[in-house]
Amino acid sequence: MKYMSDQMLIEVYHRAIDLQLDAAFIELLSLELKHRNISITKASA
Incomplete structure (x- = not known):
């Protein structure tokens, strides 16, 4: 994941949640976000 930009990681994370992936x-995505010190707020549906 080190080749993925921060923005791409955020997009993939949100998409994975939307698609209810494994x-x-x-x-794994969440841990990478924490490792990069990226804070994600959950959007209300």
Whole structure:
């Protein structure tokens, strides 16, 4: 994931949640966001 831009990572994270992808994959993305010190606020549906 080190080749993925911050913006792309954020987009993939939101898309994974929207598509209800595997929880382990979403957790992996979440850990990478934390590693990069990127804070994500959950949008209200």
